[in-house]
Amino acid sequence: MARHRTVRAVVTGGAGFVGSHLCERLLEQGGEVVCVDNFSTGRPGNVRRLRDVPGFRLVEADVTGPLPDTGPVDTVFHLASAASPADYLRLPEETLEAGSLGTRTALRLARRYGARMVLASTSEVYGDPLQYPQHEGYWGNVNPIGPRSVYDEAKRYAEALTMVYHRTFGTDVAIARIFNCYGPRMRPDDGRAVPTFIAQALAGEPITVTGDGLQTRSICYVDDTVRGLLALAGSGATGPVNIGSAEELSMLRLAELVRRLADSASPIVHVGRPADDPRFRRPDLRLAEEVLDWRPTVRMEDGLRRTIDWFLTAPAESTPRPAVPAARGGEPAAG
Template sequence: MAKERVLITGAAGFLGSHLCDRFIAEGFYVIGMDNLITGSLKNIEHLFGRDDFEFYHHDVSKFVHVPGELKYILHFASPASPIDYLKIPIQTLKVGSLGTHNLLGLAKAKKARMLIASTSEVYGDPLVHPQTEDYYGNVNPIGPRGVYDEAKRFQEAMTMAYHTYHGLETRIVRIFNTYGPRMRLNDGRVLPAFIGQALRGEDLTVFGDGSQTRSFCYVDDLIEGIYRLLKSDYAYPVNVGNPDEITIGEFAEEIIKLTGTDQKVVYKPLPKDDPMQRQPDITRAREILGWEPKVSRAEGLKITYDYFRSLSKEELYTKEHNTFEGYARK
């Protein structure tokens, strides 16, 4: 009996590569697609040579054709870190708009169910805490983060339009800060930035006074939530993240303790539109999906730290984040 086929865009990225692993483990034939503008083949090289995986090097902002049947499409192609979307703002907007449109059209043609990766950034710098799916957000469309925030907001709107007008089976996951192996060490996000600085013996940089909060979800928990949402009958957005909130200042101290280093914490001005609070309300995920995170931050950080320690010196000392010093870290 032929395996059901799933298309995963952004397959060579952090989350996309973990999704490829999960769907192969679930018995699917996986088609990975990525233009490698931010993804890395290193994340999926262990899958090459398998008879249940193939890879398309393609930009989904251009017409997408995949021969044969598709059961599911998961759209995870998008720059997701400030380093990336500040460097390639037009591509970020195009993958959220043109790319989403192309894939929704493919899903319609194939009669496939499509799940899109949205983000907590649709809430902007929230005036409601914690953030529920019913909150419309506080987003600056022309600020430095607007290219990412508005691309994701448009992506949700386009997806719901296809669901209501064409009757397409769609799912929307709003992803909160996630971490784990295969993150890029120097992509500008706070967790890999802190660990990278600690491993290089540098002081840890905190933007603002460190009182802003984040909530970190381990990647295995996130992938489980995404898989359950895809299989569910719920078409509206669902927050998937860990509600265990911590200030950035406290988190820096956790990283110093974890790495056994004696660096100081240095403070720099807070970037424009940087969210002061980020914590998911996961009531909907608990009630509809029967999901909640299982991996504690201490456990997940140890696994992630061990992964980063295994990187080469070349990877460790490629300090891309210094190129955009002063911009927001998610």
């Protein structure tokens, strides 16, 4: 049974991929939403249609600094962060600051108003896991100085700081570890596997699979991910709780599936595999099922079809089309 009701929420990174879907769902449920974004990776177009919805307010601000007064809120969802390899490698210092200073800003806001703070963490905290599948008690296998560390360690620090506020100040918190979310509003140039493969397949370009393509991921459609975040927000659980799909497949199989669903003749080519790219990734979802009564419901093929359809019909501003980089294996998205 839910123990917390969201009436007025702040969503940091609310104009991002996951954040915009979360804002939409909160408004559909009759809530009010203050969407905070500095548009370093988020898109104004993602929330344009929400601007005329009663109860929606857009604040352009950087969460690493002081925020304008949001007024009283009962839930803070902290999603602000670069989440794709192309973005966090382009913005390494900003990514670390979003996980540290930005998380502190979100926690201070929650503490000020006695709100519940939901941290969108990531499966990247497990690194290149030595345990399979990954459950929440696993401490991970992370390279703290590798190129991916700016994202991995930012989220690990964010989790630690969240628990400091919980233990020291009694702040009501919850930590979600998001596994490989995908769906409409992903940018084709962000370097993650699903949008990269789709953009290449639709353009008739070679589909670039890193390494031998046998590294695995489990991908979760954005609607299911948002349901998981809302279930966690409405629960009394502190977490961390894995939010993802147990349906696992190799990157080569994903490329083949996207090519078929897009009715594309693109060849599949293999390119170099990036440093510290995890060999496999699949969440243990028993805690989410037990505590949140949550599990993903959208079949992979259905989710991929919806995403492909969106890429075919989305406004040009939502899907800029520079040269598509090689996919990085499908890192998670958190806004």
